[in-house]
Amino acid sequence: xxxxxxxxxxxxxxxxxxxxxxxxxxxxxxxxxxxxxxxxxxxxxxxxxxxxxxxxxxxxxxxxxxxxxxxxxxxxxxxxxxxxxxxxxxxxxxxxxxxxxxxxxxxxxxxxxxxxxxxxxxxxxxxxxxxxxxxxxxxxxxxxxxxxxxxxxxxxxxxxxxxxxxxxxxxxxxxxxxxxxxxxxxxxxxxxxxxxxxxxxxxxxxxxxxxxxxxxxxxxxxxxxxxxxxxxxxxxxxxxxxxxxxxxxxxxxxxxxxxxxxxxxxxxxxxxxxxxxxxxxxxxxxxxxxxxxxxxxxxxxxxxxxxxxxxxxxxxxxxxxxxxxxxxxxxxxxxxxxxxxxxxxxxxxxxxxxxxxxxxxxxxxxxxxxxxxxxxxxxxxxxxx
Ligand code: DGY
Numbered sequence: 195x196x197x198x199x200x201x202x203x204x205x206x207x208x209x210x211x212x213x214x215x216x217x218x219x220x221x222x223x224x225x226x227x228x229x230x231x232x233x234x235x236x237x238x239x240x241x242x243x244x245x246x247x248x249x250x251x252x253x254x255x256x257x258x259x260x261x262x263x264x265x266x267x268x269x270x271x272x273x274x275x276x277x278x279x280x281x282x283x284x285x286x287x288x289x290x291x292x293x294x295x296x297x298x299x300x301x302x303x304x305x306x307x308x309x310x311x312x313x314x315x316x317x318x319x320x321x322x323x324x325x326x327x328x329x330x331x332x333x334x335x336x337x338x339x340x341x342x343x344x345x346x347x348x349x350x351x352x353x354x355x356x357x358x359x360x361x362x363x364x365x366x367x368x369x370x371x372x373x374x375x376x377x378x379x380x381x382x383x384x385x386x387x388x389x390x391x392x393x394x395x396x397x398x399x400x401x402x403x404x405x406x407x408x409x410x411x412x413x414x415x416x417x418x419x420x421x422x423x424x425x426x427x428x429x430x431x432x433x434x435x436x437x438x439x440x441x442x443x444x445x446x447x448x449x450x451x452x453x454x455x456x457x458x459x460x461x462x463x464x465x466x467x468x469x470x471x472x473x474x475x476x477x478x479x480x481x482x483x484x485x486x487x488x489x490x491x492x493x494x495x496x497x498x499x500x501x502x503x504x505x506x507x508x509x510x511x512x513x514x515x516x517x518x519x520x521x522x523x524x525x526x527x528x529x530x531x532x533x534x535x536x537x538x539x540x541x542x543x544x545x546x547x548x549x550x551x552x553x554x555x556x557x558x559x560x561x562x563x564x565x566x567x568x569x570x571x572x573x574x575x576x577x578x579x
Pocket of ligand 1: 284
């Protein structure tokens with residue numbers, strides 16, 4: 195299949211390669227204003243490293259890449275050799291990027307945090323209830339014309355109200371998910387994180403006080419010392435870790451074995467955090483164990499047996515797929531690249547909403563190796579309050 199490309203602002207002096215069409219127009223306007231000629235791949239197939247290197251050619255100032263591509267030493271050498279000085283992932287996660295190699299090549303690496311938080315947390319909530327209430331399985335049953343009338347025993351699922359929620363990783367998404375589940379369904383929270391999450395603990399304590407003031411039993415929040423304890427106690431466990439060598443196969447056969455037989459396991463982080471082969475075996479053995487997955491170990495492939503399992507709900511890595519979020523990600527990726535090409539400093543606050551407004555700061559919203567590359571930090575003391 196021939197890979198197709200289109201060009202935006204062909205008279206621009208700086209050349210930026212973007213490996214997929216991104217939603218909205220604003221990102222193109224940002225790059226246009228930075229005097230960029232933008233070459234966009236309009237084909238939907240995942241580009242190989244060779245195809246991307248061919249697109250980079252011998253003259254390329256910057257690139258915006260996808261989480262499906264491997265941005266390794268070879269790719270950053272090619273970008274550097276073509277004169278490239280900036281890269282942004284079109285994603286908040288950057289496990290597909292060798293940041294150490296990019297740093298060696300003196301190429302800053304951007305990502306797109308802050309616009310995926312609620313959207314991804316909502317998908318984790320959706321998968322939680324789709325799994326608990328057997329929505330995939332019952333919809334297939336109905337569509338297959340098998341529904342013969344209401345029955346007291348048809349598709350009994352799990353009620354999560356007042357049960358125990360386990361959240362592994364309480365960064366932005368994990369914390370948003372925890373709040374949605376605790377507030378909406380009065381669940382007690384156990385979380386596992388390398389760092390104590392004081393804002394989350396404080397929030398749930400305050401919510402508990404509010405509930406008590408209304409004569410309602412408060413909810414609780416506890417930080418687990420060990421993952422094993424959380425897995426054994428929780429009725430529903432949701433994964434929100436980054437993927438690195440410490441989290442690969444964090445959930446393996448042994449740890450699955452610690453979970454309740456009717457527990458629910460949700461993954462919207464990265465596929466390899468779960469040993470998917472062990473998961474298939476576990477789901478076969480325990481039909482009341484329910485799983486909701488947005489991400490897969492060998493994406494886009496699924497491990498043998500996964501699609502046949504009725505106790506697993508699967509969606510194709512769409513947790514961040516709302517128009518607002520995907521356009522926001524495009525704005526942030528383009529702002530990262532444009533700011534680096536213009537020699538601007540890097541933003542320092544976790545709140546990136548200023549970049550989505552009318553008068554964005556002259557800064558790169560999020561550069562993960564900014565410190566290692568000594569990129570100056572934006573001084574926001576002069577900004578309008
Ligand atoms: C990300 O940005 O890392 C998400 O996985 C995209 O959905």
